Amino acid sequence: SAVISQKPSRDICQRGTSLTIQCQVDSQVTMMFWYRQQPGQSLTLIATANQGSEATYESGFVIDKFPISRPNLTFSTLTVSNMSPEDSSIYLCSGSRGEVTDTQYFGPGTRLTVL
Amino acid sequence: AQSVTQLDSHVSVSEGTPVLLRCNYSSSYSPSLFWYVQHPNKGLQLLLKYTSAATLVKGINGFEAEFKKSETSFHLTKPSAHMSDAAEYFCVVSENTGFQKLVFGTGTRLLVSP
Numbered sequence: 001s002a003v004i005s006q007k008p009s010r011d012i013c014q015r016g017t018s019l020t021i022q023c024q025v026d027s028q029v030t031m032m033f034w035y036r037q038q039p040g041q042s043l044t045l046i047a048t049a050n051q052g053s054e055a056t057y058e059s060g061f062v063i064d065k066f067p068i069s070r071p072n073l074t075f076s077t078l079t080v081s082n083m084s085p086e087d088s089s090i091y092l093c094s095g096s097r098g099e100v101t102d103t104q105y106f107g108p109g110t111r112l113t114v115l
Numbered sequence: 116a117q118s119v120t121q122l123d124s125h126v127s128v129s130e131g132t133p134v135l136l137r138c139n140y141s142s143s144y145s146p147s148l149f150w151y152v153q154h155p156n157k158g159l160q161l162l163l164k165y166t167s168a169a170t171l172v173k174g175i176n177g178f179e180a181e182f183k184k185s186e187t188s189f190h191l192t193k194p195s196a197h198m199s200d201a202a203e204y205f206c207v208v209s210e211n212t213g214f215q216k217l218v219f220g221t222g223t224r225l226l227v228s229p
Contacts, residue, residue, distance in 0.1 A: 004158075004166040031215065042205065043159075043219045092158065098215055101147050101166035 001097055002027050004107035012113045013083055020112045021080045024091035028073035029105075030098035034060070034066070037090040046091075049076045083114045117142040119220035127226040134178075134193040136223045138206035141187065148189045149207040149217070150180055159205070165189065176200070177205045201227045 003026040013019050023032065031050060035043040047055040047068055055068040070076045080087055090111050094104040122137040140146060150162040163174025170182040180191045189206060206220040 033217075042221045045216065045218075048216075094159075096215060101164070101209075102215060103149075103161050103164065104215070104217060105161075106151075106159040 001103070002029060002105040004093060004095060004105055006093060006107040006108060006110050007059065008092075010111040010113075012115060014115055015084055017083055018079055018081045019083065019112060020077050021091055021093075023076045023078070023095075023107055024094045025074045025105075029095035030073070031096050032070060032076045033094045033096075033104065034068060034076070034078045035092045035094065039089070039091060043092065046078070080112065083112075085114045088112055088114045117144075117146060117210045117218050119206050119208045119218055121204075121220035121223050123223050124221065125224045125226065127228065128196045129228050130198055131195050134191070134196045134200065134225065136191040136204050136206075137185050137187045138191065138220060139147050140189060140208045142208055142210050144210045147184060147209045148180075148193050149209070150174065150178070150189075151169070151205045151207060153205065153222075154194065155202070162191070162204075171224045192205075196225075196227050198229070201225055214222050 005024045007022045034046040037043045039060045045058050046061045047057045049068050049070040050054045051070050066090045092109045092111040096102045096104040118141045120189045121140045148165040151159045153159050162178050163172045165172045165182045173179045178193045203224050205222050207217050209217050
């Protein structure tokens, strides 16, 4: 199994600013993922981050708004840019070896509130 | 494309009674299916997963689920609810098309009363 930590655990930000969320895994994982969970909603995949390549974004999410870095096999960051109140959500990262049957291990999430 | 439908947004049970959380899936390919639990202000924890082996899957904390292809269902059950089971439960599907992409259901909130 893998243990995943995220920083910060929560933040309150002003409209128009940006926040970078860090995701650290205690072991090497092939694939890392970023999800958004809007209040009272389920999880929606934002993008898949692989080391050494550009992140792959899902429909409705763009790199300019959610730039992602994946410098190595245990770390990734997600930036929420030019924030608006609609970006208020929980952002979760996860990691797995990448095989379709593998378990994805999730971090505790970052609760973001944009004023 | 794959999708998951969780038929109940809320389920209420009394402690000691059985739990049934319903999930139906749609998938063009042979799917992998998962149940995750999310306790308040906590991350997601895997309860169990089906990956084309035994159709009856046993997970942690006494939960189990049965994959029924004919009914496209993957319902989660537990014989006797405990107060600590109160949480949000997500049914999740991943198609076996060479890479992993999880699609989450809308979630079922389980309420357990004394």
